[in-house]
Amino acid sequence: MFAELLARSNFSFLTGASHPEELVVRAQELGLAAIALTDRMGLYGSVRAHAQGRESDQRVIVGAELVLDPPVPSRSPNSPTEARLFALSHAPSVVLLARDHEGYSNLCRLLTLAHADRPKGEGGLRLDDLATYHQGLVAIVPAPRDPDGPDAPPDELLSIVSGVFEERGFLSAHRHLDGLDVVRLAAVEAWSARHSIDVVASARPLFHRRSRKVVADVLDCSREGTTLDRAGTALSANTEAFLRSEPEMQRLFRERPAWVDRSGEVASACRFSLSELRYHFPCALAPGESAADKLRRLSLEGGLRRYPGGVPSGVAEQIEKELSLIQTLGVAPYFLSTWEIVEIARARRILCQGRGSAANSAVCYVLGITAVDPARSNLLFERFMSAERSEPPDIDIDFEHERREEVIQEIYARHGRDRAAMVSEVICYRGKSALREVGKVFGLSLEQIDRLAGTITHWDSAEVSDSRLREMGLDPADARLRQSVMLARAIEGFPRHLSIHVGGFVLSARPLHEVAPIEPARMPERTVMPWDKDDIEALGFFKIDVLGLGMLTAIRKCLALIWQDGALRVGGESPGFDPIEALARVPAEDSGVYDQCCRADTVGVFQIESRAQMAMLPRLKPRRFYDLVVEVALVRPGPIQGGMVHPYLRRRNGEEPGSSPHPSLEPILARTLGVPLFQEQVMQIAIVGAGYTGG
Helix, strand or coil: CCCEEEECCHHHCCCCCCCHHHHHHHHHHHCCCCEEECCECCCCCHHHHHHHHHHHCCCEEEEEEEEECCCCCCCCCCCHHHHHHHCCCCCCEEEEEECCHHHHHHHHHHHHHHHCCCCCCCCCECHHHHHHCCCCEEEEECCCCCCCCCCCCCHHHHHHHHHCCHHHEEEEECCCCCCCHHHHHHHHHHHHHHHCCEEEECCCCCECCHHHHHHHHHHHHHHHCCCHHHHHHHCCCCCCCECCCHHHHHHHCCCCHHHHHHHHHHHHHCCCCHHHCCCCCCCCCCCCCCHHHHHHHHHHHHHHHHCCCCCCHHHHHHHHHHHHHHHHHCCHHHHHHHHHHHHHHHHCCCCEEEEHHHHHCHHHHHCCCCCCCHHHCCCCHHHHCCCCCCCCCCCEEEEECCCHHHHHHHHHHHHCCCCEEEEEEEEECCHHHHHHHHHHHCCCCHHHHHHHHCCCCCCCCCCCCHHHHHHCCCCCCCHHHHHHHHHHHHHCCCEEEEEEEEEEEEECCCCHHHCCCCEECCCCCCEEECCCHHHHHHCCCCCEEEEEEHHHHHHHHHHHHHHHCCCCCECCECCCCCHHHHHHCCCCCCHHHHHHHHCCCCCCCCCCCCHHHHHHHHHHCCCCHHHHHHHHHHCCHHHHHCCCHHHHHHHHCCCCCCCCCCHHHHHHHHHHCCCCCCHHHHHHHHHHHHHHHCC
16 A cells, blocks of 8 residues: 655744645545645654554554755756755655654654754754664655755765665655656666666655645745745646545556555555653662652651641642652652652752642652742642543642752753753744735835734734725735735744743653754754644643743742741751742731732732733732732633632622532532632532532
């Protein structure tokens, strides 16, 4: 059966014109034996293709297309313009497919080496690296667009594919009916005979359906900084670069059917799947001590520090409950890694604080990750972590914004850049940016582009009505304008480039190149892995968010002044100012603070300083910490759109009874007067409802 081994998605960044998921779904519709996603210079879309493959029951092969370094063109470009237009999309390259886990690790290593010590977005494969790290990989040299063009494979590459890869090395051939098929196939056959390399057939697709060709043209022009009018023959001649079925490929290569069949044979040997990846957090342990043992020891020590007079019985029970679940789920190394990062900050006297659902954990409190005392809070640990949910725990930590970089660089120094990397963020086209980009490609004037982009807000889609265009002084009948709007909608959501996540870190007990490539970020002294937080979660990897918060800097300076005056100390003495411990010793429930909150005198107070929050404070009249928790939750899209705000306020003011709709929901809704305000309450209600219906 035919398998497509050289597919590109829009994660080739301004080259492919289909999402990875679209290619995988189309491959399943066409009945392909497999599809290999081989984006240029990275595995950027591989996780999404893998996830869609599992859902669609379509086998997906992991691979990438690597450009050679330095490019070895068979002839010099005719002009600087030609050199610029063809530098990225037409240069000698080799496609590498992972046959097994060793091959995948070597692919990640080669990508890491290709990007190392280069500016972001640049990279090139050295042939000596390819010859060294070839085990477990299939190498396919793609047929060039023009055998006499700059993308023709050099003899050095063909010699390595033949002599080093042997039966794992191939040439590929494609027919795009562009007037070069005859000379292209003749060149492939000549290279095959000269170097004894077998040939496989490919559609060399850039999109899953013909209709995406116009999108590919727009992306090509955007990448090269030109317009459709000026691009000329730099664009592909037709719509033939689409994903094809086996019968279509057999017709195209009816004189060479073995090439089509060989693609399926190559695919059958590539058995690696991303589901095989096993990720382990680093964890320094004493001889004979397990991660769970160390976490228990640190939790007991932290409990004595947090509660000098003895750990309250309820808190001790909660700690035991959490430790038991943590051990069952095998996530103790995650907590230990998080604790280690907090200790980095503590050693440097940098204030930090765990945020979000981690504040529901007593273990996080005694480890010093959070400062929310479970002895005076009715915490719902299951919001943070539970046996029923397969999601990994997610601990976000805020650090003083002025000193966060110290923590980041210390993490790199302790673990090494081969075992620590930040998570990427995929920057995608939104409505406004899509309209601007496409407008430039269509040659609209800057004034027209500004007006066109001005028809929508930053968060709107690129859908623009005729009436709105008229309001902005534009002619809806203008063909270029209409096409610009249409294609802006088409590329909305397409990845534009990779950026660096605001603070997400992945730490590994083993070299990261065994599970993912590593690239330098544009920001100095930062390295990243090429997947975003959703991809990381899909693979079951844990990340730790090392975030910056300006308010913590102000709080730390304030705490330092208070500590110097002798307050916030245990027994009046302390070996030194520890802002993390000082924060936990701030007296609880100060009535004067709540008086200020009721007056909405909260300018500069984190979380309750916005106009909407300040408008709500006098209506809710908070008198304890949980009231502020509710107040912050009320001024959120969910409760507002769900009509929960006014019922809660009426019940709080005694205007109507605060009862739950059913006795079984009383334990869930009692604290919020029968009104569901939090996500975990909704989840618990769903669980109770499923129990009644047998669902």
